[in-house]
Amino acid sequence: MPKLTLDDLAKIREKTKRLTTIRVGGEYRAKVCVHMGTCGIAAGARTIMNALMKELEEREIHDVLLTNSGCAGLCSREPMATVEVAGQAPVKYVDLTEKKIKEIFEKHVLGGKIVQEYALGIGSEKTDY
Amino acid sequence: MNHANITEILNKYQGDESSLIAILQDIQEEYSYLPREALVQVSKEMNVPLSRVLSLATFFRAFSLKPKGKHSVHVCLGTACHVRGAQRVLEKFERELGLKSGETSEDLLFSLDAVRCLGCCGLAPVVQVGEEVHGKITPAKVTGVIKKYRK
Amino acid sequence: MAEMAKEKAYRIHLMVCAGTGCVSNNAFGIKAALEREVKKQGLENEVLIVTTGCNGFCERGPLLVVQPGSIFYQQLTEKDIPHLVEEHFLKGRPVKKLMYTPPKEKTPVPVLSDIDFFKKQVLIALRNRGLIDPEKIDEYIARDGYKAVAKALTEMAPEQVITEIANSGLRGRGGAGFPTGLKWQMVRNAPASNGSLKYLICNGDEGDPGAFMDRSILEADPHSVIEGMVIGARAVGASEGFVYVRNEYPLAIKRMNIAIEQARDYGLLGNNILGTGFDFDIKIVRGAGAFVCGEETALIASVEGRLGEPRTRPPYPAQSGLWEKPTLINNVETWANVPIIIDRGAKWYASIGTLTSKGTKVFSLVGKINNTGLVEVPMGIALREIIYDIGGGIPGGKEFKAVQTGGPSGGCIPKEQLDLPIDYESLTAAGSMMGSGGMVVMDEDTCMVDVARYFLTFTKDESCGKCTPCREGTKAMLDIITRITEGKGTEEDLTLLEDMAHAVKDSSLCGLGKTAPNPVLTTLRYFRNEYEAHIRDRKCPAHVCRQLNVYTIDENRCLTVGKGCDLCRRNCASDAIRGAKNEAHRIVQEKCIKCGVCYDVCNFGAVKVD
Ligand SMILES: Cc1cc2nc3c(=O)[nH]c(=O)nc-3n(C[C@H](O)[C@H](O)[C@H](O)COP(=O)(O)O)c2cc1C
Ligand code: FES
Ligand code: FES
Numbered sequence: 001m002p003k004l005t006l007d008d009l010a011k012i013r014e015k016t017k018r019l020t021t022i023r024v025g026g027e028y029r030a031k032v033c034v035h036m037g038t039c040g041i042a043a044g045a046r047t048i049m050n051a052l053m054k055e056l057e058e059r060e061i062h063d064v065l066l067t068n069s070g071c072a073g074l075c076s077r078e079p080m081a082t083v084e085v086a087g088q089a090p091v092k093y094v095d096l097t098e099k100k101i102k103e104i105f106e107k108h109v110l111g112g113k114i115v116q117e118y119a120l121g122i123g124s125e126k127t128d129y
Numbered sequence: 130m131n132h133a134n135i136t137e138i139l140n141k142y143q144g145d146e147s148s149l150i151a152i153l154q155d156i157q158e159e160y161s162y163l164p165r166e167a168l169v170q171v172s173k174e175m176n177v178p179l180s181r182v183l184s185l186a187t188f189f190r191a192f193s194l195k196p197k198g199k200h201s202v203h204v205c206l207g208t209a210c211h212v213r214g215a216q217r218v219l220e221k222f223e224r225e226l227g228l229k230s231g232e233t234s235e236d237l238l239f240s241l242d243a244v245r246c247l248g249c250c251g252l253a254p255v256v257q258v259g260e261e262v263h264g265k266i267t268p269a270k271v272t273g274v275i276k277k278y279r280k
Numbered sequence: 281m282a283e284m285a286k287e288k289a290y291r292i293h294l295m296v297c298a299g300t301g302c303v304s305n306n307a308f309g310i311k312a313a314l315e316r317e318v319k320k321q322g323l324e325n326e327v328l329i330v331t332t333g334c335n336g337f338c339e340r341g342p343l344l345v346v347q348p349g350s351i352f353y354q355q356l357t358e359k360d361i362p363h364l365v366e367e368h369f370l371k372g373r374p375v376k377k378l379m380y381t382p383p384k385e386k387t388p389v390p391v392l393s394d395i396d397f398f399k400k401q402v403l404i405a406l407r408n409r410g411l412i413d414p415e416k417i418d419e420y421i422a423r424d425g426y427k428a429v430a431k432a433l434t435e436m437a438p439e440q441v442i443t444e445i446a447n448s449g450l451r452g453r454g455g456a457g458f459p460t461g462l463k464w465q466m467v468r469n470a471p472a473s474n475g476s477l478k479y480l481i482c483n484g485d486e487g488d489p490g491a492f493m494d495r496s497i498l499e500a501d502p503h504s505v506i507e508g509m510v511i512g513a514r515a516v517g518a519s520e521g522f523v524y525v526r527n528e529y530p531l532a533i534k535r536m537n538i539a540i541e542q543a544r545d546y547g548l549l550g551n552n553i554l555g556t557g558f559d560f561d562i563k564i565v566r567g568a569g570a571f572v573c574g575e576e577t578a579l580i581a582s583v584e585g586r587l588g589e590p591r592t593r594p595p596y597p598a599q600s601g602l603w604e605k606p607t608l609i610n611n612v613e614t615w616a617n618v619p620i621i622i623d624r625g626a627k628w629y630a631s632i633g634t635l636t637s638k639g640t641k642v643f644s645l646v647g648k649i650n651n652t653g654l655v656e657v658p659m660g661i662a663l664r665e666i667i668y669d670i671g672g673g674i675p676g677g678k679e680f681k682a683v684q685t686g687g688p689s690g691g692c693i694p695k696e697q698l699d700l701p702i703d704y705e706s707l708t709a710a711g712s713m714m715g716s717g718g719m720v721v722m723d724e725d726t727c728m729v730d731v732a733r734y735f736l737t738f739t740k741d742e743s744c745g746k747c748t749p750c751r752e753g754t755k756a757m758l759d760i761i762t763r764i765t766e767g768k769g770t771e772e773d774l775t776l777l778e779d780m781a782h783a784v785k786d787s788s789l790c791g792l793g794k795t796a797p798n799p800v801l802t803t804l805r806y807f808r809n810e811y812e813a814h815i816r817d818r819k820c821p822a823h824v825c826r827q828l829n830v831y832t833i834d835e836n837r838c839l840t841v842g843k844g845c846d847l848c849r850r851n852c853a854s855d856a857i858r859g860a861k862n863e864a865h866r867i868v869q870e871k872c873i874k875c876g877v878c879y880d881v882c883n884f885g886a887v888k889v890d
Contacts, residue, residue, distance in 0.1 A: 185585075189569050209718075212722055217876070246528070250652070252339075262300065264301065
């Protein structure tokens with residue numbers, strides 16, 4: 001028996017590729033940007049970020065880009081996040097909680113449907129990368 | 130000198146004659162030079178004439194027949210370093226250490242050698258002391274480098 | 281194989297350069313600081329720290345590239361790290377002051393691919409640079425690594441592999457530029473006498489002083505070399521390979537060892553590779569510090585445990601090499617090009633470069649140039665583009681004088697030829713050669729006679745002494761040039777030098793002697809006026825040849841600015857300086873041995889040289 005078959009090699013490639021796509025700027029189905037200025041962090045942006053990391057990990061999703069940015073200038077509505085599904089305008093969500101972001105992830109990021117209830121505005125800004 | 134060490138090195142290569150150079154490299158690494166007794170032992174146990182062992186030991190730059198200092202200072206005189214003033218860096222080391230290139234201090238603390246390219250040409254001029262590489266060296270920085278190792 | 285475990289994903293990858301240049305600039309200190317701060321900010325589940333091989337822009341080390349987005353941070357110190365981690369990774373605000381700002385400009389350029397140094401580069405041999413951890417085989421595989429080997433072993437006949445390499449137009453990157461496909465065919469055709477053994481060698485001796493491409497490939501992407509070798513072994517029918525690495529490259533040896541172990545673990549080396557029934561394994565051989573051992577026949581001798589002396593060819597190693605068996609020897613960079621050619625096809629590769637020189641070449645761009653580092657450019661690019669667009673020109677507002685390519689076997693190309701396209705033929709026509717890829721830039725402060733003397737000193741020292749023209753010829757030429765640099769040369773010396781250069785070129789045994797006169801011949805050809813200045817005017821225009829310099833002290837400056845600091849007198853080796861503390865100093869010319877120490881030590885610019 002060979003130690004590694006062609007199939008095994010392909011599997012290793014696929015898996016590691018997924019884990020390292022962010023190094024080479026592959027295709028993303030969506031970008032989520034959590035606003036993490038001092039105000040955002042104080043308002044609980046870390047919880048939002050952690051919740052998103054957990055979603056990605058549990059669902060083994062590698063084509064959603066998770067980034068953060070500084071203060072979005074609307075400190076009273078923190079925590080905030082911007083979701084940008086490929087080919088669509090970015091949507092800003094405000095007053096987030098862990099529960100809300102999970103719902104947004106499920107419906108908007110994966111399902112492509114904007115969660116109007118939590119959204120502040122559409123097409124307000126582009127994420128950095 | 131510990132004969133067991135040499136024997137251990139020799140055993141690793143199981144008398145394979147094509148490994149002569151590798152054996153000498155291991156001895157050089159262990160003692161920082163090739164002690165005469167070690168060469169004699171190699172010649173005997175490998176069953177090759179001492180003259181052949183000696184010719185290898187003198188042909189290659191990596192080998193030294195004299196003990197080296199605790200800190201071996203290698204000043205790069207590769208092309209990149211040369212055009213960026215390495216010669217003056219070497220001279221400064223010679224003055225500061227009171228050694229000529231190729232010599233070892235009496236207290237066996239330093240030895241000084243000029244070498245040809247350490248492969249960090251982007252940081253020329255380059256000096257290597259032991260394992261540590263110092264880049265963008267000027268004659269003015271030499272005193273500081275030496276101080277670091279003179280404790 | 282067992283079901284693969286779920287692997288953790290991170291949203292930020294920090295690519296820390298751990299090439300030799302950056303390591304000497306405290307890259308590991310930076311890495312430790314990053315680990316500390318990431319933990320402190322509670323980001324350890326979001327941020328992954330990766331160590332990579334040389335990123336190329338060594339001048340600016342230590343370096344960190346943040347992914348996604350390729351944000352390029354440079355010249356980092358440990359003190360910068362807490363702020364960087366908090367601002368960029370926690371709060372998402374990239375830190376401008378740690379980014380690269382081109383000389384003479386004010387705004388930083390955040391993204392790596394927007395920086396001039398990287399813009400014109402085309403990465404083929406260095407395709408994985410900065411993107412993988414060289415000690416992790418999976419990361420190489422993710423970059424389509426070992427895909428070519430699978431193809432060559434399962435879908436292609438050995439002849440097809442050779443045809444593909446031949447059609448790609450790949451030529452040896454170790455110096456001479458011999459067509460790789462042709463060499464492979466020769467080894468394949470060679471009858472394997474007594475037994476069926478054939479050998480493979482990777483030449484990683486990299487003797488050109490001022491070049492570090494091969495080192496960088498071995499350190500940053502060792503699997504690309506291994507994969508190339510497995511493909512080559514299959515094509516020519518070899519069962520055992522050797523990687524010969526220069527003794528001065530401990531990190532390269534370490535990384536190569538790890539890579540070989542991992543490839544064996546995965547069954548990509550050893551018996552029955554990928555279940556195809558093909559067997560091949562690789563050993564590392566450490567060089568022992570002799571330039572001539574880069575020459576293939578000398579290298580083979582030293583792998584056999586003999587003195588590293590070249591022998592006459594033919595027979596070529598392809599016919600009778602290691603232990604008199606047919607042996608395929610290629611350079612590190614040549615090997616690294618092989619997998620991607622097989623993977624992407626000869627046609628793709630041949631579409632890059634010029635008619636006779638295909639693909640790219642890696643150069644180590646060093647010397648008197650702003651952006652020193654490692655660059656990979658398509659063949660045919662103009663010298664000017666490398667020096668000014670990528671290299672950022674000459675530091676300190678000085679004027680470009682020449683660029684030296686090909687190391688001790690090459691020559692100096694003057695500024696009149698800045699538009700020369702870089703390919704094998706043009707460089708040879710200019711009197712130099714491609715060589716292995718050293719590119720040493722020289723400015724107005726470089727003396728070309730001194731450069732010729734430098735290389736002759738090198739070749740004289742490194743001549744193995746076996747053949748007379750090389751041993752005696754280099755020495756005689758060096759004597760003449762030394763005489764000239766000391767102001768004792770005559771007009772006849774130039775003719776003598778030229779004649780001797782041609783004689784050594786024509787009658788030496790191996791490439792070392794045959795090419796040793798090149799630095800002399802090119803400097804004579806392009807910079808004869810500098811030789812003449814040394815001979816007629818007894819002057820070194822660049823003030824490098826110290827025996828021709830006259831050192832004096834500006835007494836006024838010494839007294840008023842330096843307050844007669846007395847440093848020069850105390851350092852003078854020949855007691856040639858008169859004066860005392862708080863007094864103006866002066867040099868007694870008759871006693872001066874022109875060592876230049878006073879000039880070096882004076883902190884006030886009071887010592888003048890003419
Ligand atoms: C004096 C001398 C030194 C050489 N040094 C090297 C070297 O350091 N690295 C290298 O790859 N080839 C070197 N070569 C070229 C080798 O002999 C050989 O041509 C080369 O390894 C073949 O590989 P390639 O066809 O892939 O270039 C040297 C040749 C001579 C004459
Ligand atoms: S020339 Fe000095 S390190 Fe290469
Ligand atoms: S070593 Fe870091 S860029 Fe070359």
